[in-house]
Amino acid sequence: MDVDGFVRDGYTVVRGAFDADTAASCRAAIWASLADQGVRAEDPGTWRPAVRINTPGGEPFRAAAASPALRAAYDLLIGPGRWRADPNVGGTVPVRFPSEAYPGEVGWHIEGSWWGGDGWWANVHSKDRGLLALFLFSDVGPDDAPTKLILGSHRFAAAALATRGEAGMPGVDVPGLLRPSTFCRTTADAIGLAGDVYLCHPFIVHTATWPHRGTEPRMMAQPAIWAEGFPLDGTDPSPVARAIVDGLADDSGAG
Numbered sequence: 346m347d348v349d350g351f352v353r354d355g356y357t358v359v360r361g362a363f364d365a366d367t368a369a370s371c372r373a374a375i376w377a378s379l380a381d382q383g384v385r386a387e388d389p390g391t392w393r394p395a396v397r398i399n400t401p402g403g404e405p406f407r408a409a410a411a412s413p414a415l416r417a418a419y420d421l422l423i424g425p426g427r428w429r430a431d432p433n434v435g436g437t438v439p440v441r442f443p444s445e446a447y448p449g450e451v452g453w454h455i456e457g458s459w460w461g462g463d464g465w466w467a468n469v470h471s472k473d474r475g476l477l478a479l480f481l482f483s484d485v486g487p488d489d490a491p492t493k494l495i496l497g498s499h500r501f502a503a504a505a506l507a508t509r510g511e512a513g514m515p516g517v518d519v520p521g522l523l524r525p526s527t528f529c530r531t532t533a534d535a536i537g538l539a540g541d542v543y544l545c546h547p548f549i550v551h552t553a554t555w556p557h558r559g560t561e562p563r564m565m566a567q568p569a570i571w572a573e574g575f576p577l578d579g580t581d582p583s584p585v586a587r588a589i590v591d592g593l594a595d596d597s598g599a600g
Contacts (some may be wrong), residue, residue: 346418352588355366355499355549356533359418359542362480363409367507368539371482375438375564377401384440385573392562394555395441395448400566402433409480410434411541414490416584418544419570424583425476429571434480445556453495453528453552455502456569462527468513468574469593471547473587479535479543482564490557491534492543492565498550500528500569503592506548535565546588547576 351357376386378398385391400406412431419428441448457465457545458474467474485491505522506513527550534554535543545551557563575586577593 346421348421348584350421351544351546352584352591354496354533355543355546355588356494357418358537359414359544361540362412362414362542363540365540367394367405371409372539372564374401374403375440375482386458390453392442392445393444394446394557395450396442396571397450398438398440400436400438400568401435401495407432410425412542415542419476421570422544422584423570427572427583428475431568434566434568436566438482438564438566439553441553441557441563442564443557443559445558447553447592448553449552451555452517453520453550455516455519455548456548458547458569461515464515464517466504466513467519468509468511468516468541469503469588469589470511470577471572471585472513472574473571474547474569476570477545477547477549478565478568478570479497479539479545481535481539481542482536482566483561484538485536485563485565486559487534487536488552488557489559489561489563491536491563493552493554494533494535494545495527495550496533497528497532498523498530499546499548499588500595502548502550502591503517504595507593523550546585548589548592554587
């Protein structure tokens with residue numbers, strides 16, 4: 346794993362974190378949940394631009410979450426014994442269907458860590474979140490409305506969050522504190538094969554994209570990997586903390 350790249354860019358990818366059969370079983374369970382909302386795999390006329398469901402539970406999701414490669418990556422990026430992951434993957438699955446229509450829920454943001462009464466909040470210590478994970482249950486190509494990540498934006502977001510102290514702020518408001526040039530930086534699309542998992546710094550600025558011009562629904566879960574938070578006094582050697590400390594020393598992306 347490219348740890349230096351994670352600190353610099355804000356993400357890394359575990360390719361083939363779980364196998365194709367597990368991914369296929371997860372897709373079948375997702376379709377079963379969608380059927381409860383009247384969305385049927387065999388009837389594209391029931392498909393909508395986007396449908397968000399809670400990630401189902403069950404054996405295939407437990408198998409994906411228990412991936413030894415992922416557990417090793419969490420240890421490396423956060424620290425052994427410092428993280429907790431949902432045993433069923435967790436989070437939600439915003440299923441994106443082939444469509445030219447605006448799906449909603451598109452806009453630059455960082456993930457919040459705790460519910461603040463008016464949205465999901467985060468602070469500079471990344472209280473309650475160690476990583477944002479993107480579990481690809483379907484193949485995702487450039488035409489399949491992939492999540493877009495701004496490389497290096499986690500460092501600028503750290504400096505912005507520092508202006509709000511321990512109290513923090515809603516994650517959706519962080520981009521408003523960044524210089525416009527941040528949004529002209531190089532981006533990466535979260536593309537890959539079913540079974541790949543993107544592990545993102547909790548402060549990376551990202552967005553859903555549209556339209557979906559592929560042929561199959563995009564199925565991807567986006568759970569949190571929990572952590573208590575990170576000391577920023579230079580004593581924490583974890584790559585997540587290192588990236589925050591580096592960002593605090595470089596406020597060039599803050600408005």
